[in-house]
Amino acid sequence: MGYDMDRFVGHVNEGLICCICRGVLQDPLQAPCEHAFCTSCIYRWLLQHNSCPEDRQSLDLSVLRPLYRYMRNDLNQLQLHCTNKDRGCEIVCSLESIDSHECDCEYSQIPCPNNACPVQVERRNLYSHVASCEFRAHECPNGCGYIILGPDDAQHNCVAELRTELELLRSDIICQMEDKKQEMQSRLNSQRRHMVKKESLLQKDIEQLKSQMSKMMSKMQDLMATERQHRQELEQAELGKRELLEIMKNFQKDSSSPRNRSRKAPHSPPPARLHTMKLKIGEATAL
Secondary structure (H helix, E strand, O other), X not given: OOXXXXXXXXXXXXHHEOOOOOOEOOOEEEOOOOOEEEHHHHHHHHOOOOEOOOOOXXXXXXXXXXXXXXXXXXXXXXXXXXXXXXXXXXXXXXXXXHHHHHHHOOOOEXXXXXXOXXXXXXXXXXXXXXXXXXXXXXXXXXXXXXXXEHHHHHHOOHHHHHHHHHHHHHHHHHHHHHHHHHHHHHHHHHHHHHHHHHHHHHHHHHHHHHHHHHXXXXXXXXXXXXXXHHHHHHHHHHHHHHHHHHHHHHHHHHHHOHHHHHOOOOOOOOHHHHHHHHHHHHXXXXX
16 A cells, blocks of 8 residues: 555656555665556456456466656655654655654654553653553552562562562472482583493503513523523633642643653543533633
């Protein structure tokens, strides 16, 4: 439905008037035949017809297009009175800005914000109405702190309201405690699983360390046994070396004696014994 012609100041071009409602175009659409209509008007028309209401040419929703730009500009620049003119608003503004003005117009009728109040007042009188509205909310004068409405004063019971408030608070606390309990239980379960996993890894590391220590102990025992054997062999070699040195010393002493050189030594060691003595001397020297 278009804007009422009586609201406009000055002449309105015929091309900016809806062919159906004969009001100034609102949310306009244009047919290929260049006739323009309000969107709501042409939609209702095409529900029952399939032609242009002006020249009866075939028409379908799919061919409707937005208004030409120059026509849109002309439409937006039209001057009209506020819809609250009869209540005292004297504002005249362009069609482009009329909606913005009427949303904030002081003469617009708006409902009272107090629940259950059926009164609608002008925006400029809203504050004074709310201050004296019988449905306005206010705090209980008996000190319970409960917010009540004017008509509910007679039914208000401070004890009952406080008891209800206490029950609601108790229920809310219980719910919060249950939520915290579940959250803590979930955290504990997560930490427990983490500790079990950590313990398993530590146990595995301990077993590996035990195995490595066992192998090291076994190697140490083998090394100690080898060392004892080497020590015994060294002691035996040292003893044999001393014996050989003593034999060689006695042999040299006997060989250097003049009396023994003049006669054949009856106690000369046999060749086999001399060979054995050389071998022992070589081993002792190597050690």
